[in-house]
Amino acid sequence: MKTNHTAETASGRNSDRPRKILLTGATGFVGRHLMESWKQRNDKIFAIATNTAPVKSVAPAYITLLDMDIVDEMSVAILFEKIQPDIVVHTAAMTKPNDCEQDKESAFETNTLATKNIAECCKKFNSQLVFLSTDMIFDHPFASSESDDKKPVNYYGETKALAEEEIARSGCRAAILRIILVYGKLLKASRGTFLHWVKDSLEQDKEIFVYTDQHRNTLYVNDLCAMINHILDHGNTGFYHLAGEEIFTPYEIAVKVAEHLHLDTRLIHPVTSGQRPEIARRAAYSVLNTHKAKKELGFVTTPFDVALRESFD
Numbered sequence: 001m002k003t004n005h006t007a008e009t010a011s012g013r014n015s016d017r018p019r020k021i022l023l024t025g026a027t028g029f030v031g032r033h034l035m036e037s038w039k040q041r042n043d044k045i046f047a048i049a050t051n052t053a054p055v056k057s058v059a060p061a062y063i064t065l066l067d068m069d070i071v072d073e074m075s076v077a078i079l080f081e082k083i084q085p086d087i088v089v090h091t092a093a094m095t096k097p098n099d100c101e102q103d104k105e106s107a108f109e110t111n112t113l114a115t116k117n118i119a120e121c122c123k124k125f126n127s128q129l130v131f132l133s134t135d136m137i138f139d140h141p142f143a144s145s146e147s148d149d150k151k152p153v154n155y156y157g158e159t160k161a162l163a164e165e166e167i168a169r170s171g172c173r174a175a176i177l178r179i180i181l182v183y184g185k186l187l188k189a190s191r192g193t194f195l196h197w198v199k200d201s202l203e204q205d206k207e208i209f210v211y212t213d214q215h216r217n218t219l220y221v222n223d224l225c226a227m228i229n230h231i232l233d234h235g236n237t238g239f240y241h242l243a244g245e246e247i248f249t250p251y252e253i254a255v256k257v258a259e260h261l262h263l264d265t266r267l268i269h270p271v272t273s274g275q276r277p278e279i280a281r282r283a284a285y286s287v288l289n290t291h292k293a294k295k296e297l298g299f300v301t302t303p304f305d306v307a308l309r310e311s312f313d
């Protein structure tokens, strides 16, 4: 992976020609928000998922939706040959850590091998790659910086750490964005976030058990999309950590959601991870240091209370 901090020529912004953007993960939470944020772009956009049917009626008409399994190397190679994308925003992944722990083969194929193949195609067609990685490649009791040693907290984290290495090995131009517990508005035909799980549960009078011993600087999806769009326009490469300013436990977030929506906080039960362990281990303290992104990309974050309001507008 080239790590130069480049600009106009690499991004293609020195010409007015519309660029070709390939998005993987069209039906995902981040993918749906990205497509919405691209309504004003003068680019040709292709967006893939294994099944794009759920977003057919809601995706902007100028986006070409394609059904494709990214694990299928040959189909991906043919797609690159056909489109020759200028930019690839690769968000598709097996994103549930518990599922990854239980089906390691699929997790490795989807998160590591498919990313390796995509990165090699990017190298071949000189496409810039924007890849979404995770805080779960770290298991540190301090805020992790881009240059810190990796220590995956679970198998999902391991597949993403290996994917990062494959991208580096491919030699393609890449921006690797490590992000953490993303939240934001629930768009039509999209899966919800932790915040929506809290809302739906409390609205149905369901009790929920929420951790008091996990700390996260959770990231607002609009702030993430703004950074991805900055990178599309400026061609930045290298590693960047993107996260919120404030650090909360899931319990604190759940209470904030309930209070904001005037729901019954008595349904939210504080628990520790030890009392209700998950299949995949989670870190007690997972916080990303965003100093580099602020300095080099002009990363700004929306205060949590503002983003919370916007998430339920």
Ligand SMILES: NC(=O)C1=CN([C@@H]2O[C@H](COP(=O)(O)OP(=O)(O)OC[C@H]3O[C@@H](n4cnc5c(N)ncnc54)[C@H](OP(=O)(O)O)[C@@H]3O)[C@@H](O)[C@H]2O)C=CC1
Residues within 6 Å of the ligand: 024, 025, 026, 027, 028, 029, 030, 031, 048, 049, 050, 051, 052, 068, 069, 070, 071, 090, 091, 092, 093, 094, 095, 110, 132, 133, 134, 135, 179, 180, 181, 182, 183, 191
């Ligand atoms: N959301 C978060 O809190 C965080 C996310 N990330 C990373 O950000 C990225 C985006 O996450 P998010 O949008 O929340 O993820 P989602 O789980 O919401 O979406 C995943 C997307 O990947 C697609 N996908 C999965 N497997 C395949 C496959 N084999 N072939 C083609 N498409 C596939 C899914 O499509 P379909 O359902 O049709 O298969 C879906 O569109 C991921 O890489 C994730 O690891 C990192 C840290 C935090």
Ligand SMILES: Cc1cn([C@H]2C[C@H](O)[C@@H](COP(=O)(O)OP(=O)(O)O[C@H]3O[C@@H](C)C(=O)[C@@H](O)[C@H]3O)O2)c(=O)[nH]c1=O
Residues within 6 Å of the ligand: 095, 096, 097, 133, 134, 135, 136, 179, 180, 181, 182, 193, 194, 209, 210, 211, 214, 216, 250, 251, 282
């Ligand atoms: C389901 C559940 C979650 N939680 C907590 C755990 C966690 O900190 C938070 C969100 O839970 P989730 O299972 O949605 O998230 P989880 O899979 O832990 O988190 C992530 O998603 C993947 C894709 C990532 O890469 C990570 O950055 C991360 O943010 O809520 C509870 O406290 N109680 C519960 O019953």
